[in-house]
Amino acid sequence: MNQPSPRHDSAADASQPAWYQRIPDPMVLIFMILVAAYLMTFVVPAGEFERETVDGQTTVVPGSFEYLPDVAALHVFDIFVAIPEGLIQASQFLFIVFIAGGLFHVLQRTGALENAIGVAVHRAGVEEKPENKNLIIVAGTFIYGFFGVAVGFENNIALVPIGVLIASAIGCSRLVGVTMAVGGIGVGFALSPINPYTVGVAQGIGELPTFSGWWLRTAMVLLCLATLALFICRYVTRVEFVDEQPAELDKRLSDYRLTGRNWLTLAIFVGGLVAMLIGVFTRDWYINEIAAIFLILAIIIGFINGLSANGLVRQLMEGASAVTPGALVIGLAASIQVILDDAQVIDTIVNSLSTLVSGMPIALAAVVSSVIQGVINLFVPGGSGQALVTMPILIPLADLIGMSRQLMITSFQVGDGLTNLIVPTSGGTLAMLALGKVSYAQWLRVITPVLLLIYAMCWLALVVGHYVGY
Template identity: 50%
Template sequence: MSDTSSQRWYERVPHPAVLIVMMLILVWGLTWLVPSGEYERHAVAGREAVIPGTFTLTDTTPPSPLAIFHAVPLGMVAASSIIFAVFIGGGLFRVLEATGALERLIGTLVDRLGSDRPALLIWLMTFVFGALGVAVGYENNIALVPIAVLLGTALGGDRLTGAGIAICGVGIGFATSPINVYTVGVADRIAQLPLFSGALLRSVLCLGALAIAAHHITRYLARIRHAPERSLMPPADELTDEGGESAPPRGHRLVKRDWAVLGVFVLGLAIMLYGVFALGWYINEIAATFLAIAIVAGLTGGMRPGTLNARFFEGAASVTTGALLVGLARGIEVLLDQGHIADTIVHALSAPLSALPVLGSALAMTVVHALINFFIPSGSGQAIVTMPIMIPLSDLLGMTRQTAILAFQVGDGLTNLIVPTSGGTLAMLAIAGVPFDRWVRFFFPLLMKLFLLSWLALSVAVAIQWGPA
């Protein structure tokens, strides 16, 4: 047993369910200590936005202690679409794994490029997943996580290696995307700037952040390949088949049936992407597409209906913990709404910024948005609540609106990959089979590097008075 007193705090992170319950109790306590208050709102781009300077205290009765428990089923209901997507996504990939097509695909890829050059594959796939995060979104890429997990184990790593490739790639790409509809798009409209303006600096930040992530994952893989005992996921935590050790797939050759199964999968993803971009699809439609892919791919792979059914429900059962954590985390938002304290917290956190110099305010804004992200993990939701306050504040401070939006984008986006209230991150970890505490220990050092890079970008933005172009 190691001496816990010598461990860093993120090496002693408890189970996410414990964290979330502690946060539920904390938020309930805040509803009794923090005065309830609200901003007036008006319609902006079809959604309600805060009107700056209109914050007023309200007379709201704090919820009873029973509300802590009541918030859990209410959160489950509110997050039901993501929960079902996780269940169906887990079932889909158990079916695909059972066909053997994905395993042989990854084995062929590793054989062709060479497992003796893992850094090349990690950098390549991190940027591929990053491009998906930039262009497609965050939760929309949940279905691709197990592919990266298989790749990570094929390279001689663990499940955390593959989860890092997928979640860091997609998450960082989404967080720093110059064309992020949910954050940059909403904030640009509120700030009355040209849509997706300032793309050059954001693109440089995005590429730099993905490079740092790829380097971080490469170093982790090299460390555990040299000393397997240094893995953050020891063998007992790895998923195995019928009690055996999980082995990296190598030496396989794709057959016609594999190509057919993979074709069904790619076609399903293409249909999903068309629906997302052209038809406005979101979680429910994505989950329905997952289900269709699972059924067609399983039958194409030669499964009998009974076997297909069994594999699908095995996969769904394997992600139960992660799926339920998504709903549990949503209960925090329920309590905030019942106590009417979210606006009060935003008002209190934004007020001290006016006393700082421009650069200090820009850097502090990232921290403020990171703290708010614990309570409002939705990027578009946080933009709607905070940007109508931060944009006028940036005008008063002499900070360009473009810089204020970048500070919001960084503080909100990067912390989404580590806060226990981020449903998308919990869903991806659930499908990857990676416990949240192991993820924190892996990702937190990378988060610090990413914040340093982002603060450098913000320093440049302040120095050049970065405008709307």
């Protein structure tokens, strides 16, 4: 009997989809996590801490945890009730995705942004020197990292499509642009030495000077951004990316020109971003106000580029429809926290995890604390909210085991911030992926390897920080 040829076998193997192509659709993946969270409520008992309001902030009273014996078990029907409730709770993220999608669709139709990027990349000499594209990727990663450090996380949602266009201009996939933008913003925000949402709140609870201990976090963020940039240049640019909506420039780089109307459009767009930043820093603006700025920009930019009212609405609707799948993923992810809140098990999880570090060597406890914060971030998304829940417990714990409060806060920042890039309950990350038109499964495939490396670097920094008296 003739044996099958090796060529035939290899061809059959080649026809098998790669592992990452077998990852379920993001909707399926997150629904599976939702069901797992529901099942967990039958294993984890309900419990809660006492809370008190101090200077307008609600904080947990350390040592006040008690189990709640009379909490009724959730019904399987509650899984499906949690989904519309999650959509309601995440509505601000959904709407900023819809409005930002409309804004960038209008911007794309004007050609101003594409012309500006085409001109800039052409002047950088990428056509004559292809190796210069790596310089653009490195510079872009650090620029996005700076925005993450100085501005925040969700506040930078509008900048993600620009990264996609930059990647297209240098001949890379939209995955490169999204990794540069979302990764840079995420790492910058996670390790920022001046993060008011995590470091500022946590140091206030820990009674430390605001943004003290900045030097270690500055070294961490610079080193980790450099690692991310190198990873993008060496790995992400080579990843085979199946893109149903490729981001392509319409012309050769040498053919791009900026018209007077383009300059006016860009000036209005940049002016709107500046107004947004002023509002964020001086008037405590957040998602709703930022979305309002985006809507105003879309209207002004549309009209100065000759769109009628009906035409503007049509463009906004087209842009919103393009990001609808990603927006709905955000709402589905929010239903996970709805289930855990309804079962009243979040405080039980926090209490159980916080006791794990007792009795450990201090350097190891710092590393384990960051892992615990990463787990908690799945259930309590939002840096400031997580600081208010966990720091009143972990600061006294740090005092008891001899760990410095500064080190405990930096451990919290590492665990909370970096996991924002992968947990499905991070509305800001899912919103950015929706605007970049990269699926959650594709994102996990590319970001996980470098995130593990960045975690290892940060854990080493925590150990070094302990031994140098940080």
